[in-house]
Amino acid sequence: MDTRPGARSAAEPAGTARHAAAGSPKRATHGGCAGCLARPLAICASIPAADTHALEAAAGEVLLPAGATLASEGDPRREVYTVTRGMLRRVRLLSDGRRLVAGFLMAGDFIGFSGAPRYRHTLEAVTDCGLCAFPLQSMRSLCQRYPDLESGMLAQACSELDATRGNLMLLGRLAPGERLAGFLVELGARQQPRGGASDHVDLPMTRADIADHLGLTIETVSRSFTRLRQSGAIAFEDPRRIRLVDVAALRRAAGL
């Protein structure tokens, strides 16, 4: 292993609109909670449907094209967000170019569980994204008015903590194939309540994103995919869409 593993991995825009320029965030007025597909998955569900006007009043809508940056490491944190559509990655860079993707964010996920006054990660859109933005101050007053909202946030923060601790095991003790198996199972499980098929996983991110998420190189990720395919655990529809043939074997490999 190299002293500087992953130093080659390059940050790059990617996703649905492959060759689109990164573009920049667009602000819009809030579209309303009633039709929001993410609402049942998000902390917003802690506020009764009758009171969504309070949420709508506080929130602004952000449209983020694939490749665009929502916030950069070191920026002051002024807002928190709920993802309503698309996927983002949470990235940290080392001065020598090594990159870590600390996680992927999907519809319903909350951005803002941090005690730090500044962002500790850069947030980049993997695909075109939609988000609800809440100024920190508004979120605080909403929490005071709706105690259930704070409870919901605590519950979601706890489940994110559980997930992050699970990733520690992936990175600390699992072999490449096992890490990939765990990643696919977890991603599949998260996509299912968001309209995904039970035995398919969509991979809107690049191999470099996966590699930097699993602490590997793109070559090792690719080889691990190939081996999982050869073992019959997965099948490719195309490089960005995988069929989970033997979920039990994948779960076993990941130590779940």
Next chain:
Amino acid sequence: MDTRPGARSAAEPAGTARHAAAGSPKRATHGGCAGCLARPLAICASIPAADTHALEAAAGEVLLPAGATLASEGDPRREVYTVTRGMLRRVRLLSDGRRLVAGFLMAGDFIGFSGAPRYRHTLEAVTDCGLCAFPLQSMRSLCQRYPDLESGMLAQACSELDATRGNLMLLGRLAPGERLAGFLVELGARQQPRGGASDHVDLPMTRADIADHLGLTIETVSRSFTRLRQSGAIAFEDPRRIRLVDVAALRRAAGL
């Protein structure tokens, strides 16, 4: 790298009382919040000093000798805890013996930020420990009575999430020496408000614990210690007590 890294690492009791039998938890009545050294560091600080009787009424005290187990992976979660004294480790085991130490818990740390109905980690005392135990139900009613308590819990959960995400970078992208540097800096920073000297770090845990925390082997941990010493970044007082000679270099190495 092996397919089963760290498979050799053995779980073992250790700490202050090296050869003491593991022993078992002892229950006691609560000693009172007034003299509690951990209180200012813990979520308990969210409840005004005048109202600590509510905490004391809900809490039981647990004394845990070094090596003893507070809870095992898979056990149903009935209580949450605040550590008042000593150090614990949060351990997950794979069926083939690979072990991950997901973290170390110190005075003021809260045990119970999880959405799962069962423990996802085994909690073992590294040294003799003291804890305050709260039945889940009592904690829920305390949160309702004292909204600041729930805010405090959310804040602490967020800071734990920040710390855990930081560990992802350690495990995912840093070389052994860098991981160890980051570990020492972080441990030193946590020990300082708990009565530690600013330039010393106590390591009550074994090299095996450190190895399983950093995703390495004990040999690599030992060699990394040696190299940090040779480079002048640290000095040994004994294997369990380190002087941080060049904190800046350590922070730089860890990408902080």
Next chain:
DNA sequence: CGTCCGTTTGATCTGTGTCAATCGCTGTGG
């Protein structure tokens, strides 16, 4: 049809895991 870029595959190198021996401290028993 050709370029671009992400992905896959092959060959080689090296850092870290594995195996093994030694050191040093602690506690024990003759």
Next chain:
DNA sequence: CCACAGCGATTGACACAGATCAAACGGACG
């Protein structure tokens, strides 16, 4: 009091998994 056993930590030799280097493939788009 000293010899010995036990355990954790350190150090050395070697092997191999995965990183690095390099090339080819394949779809998207102009």
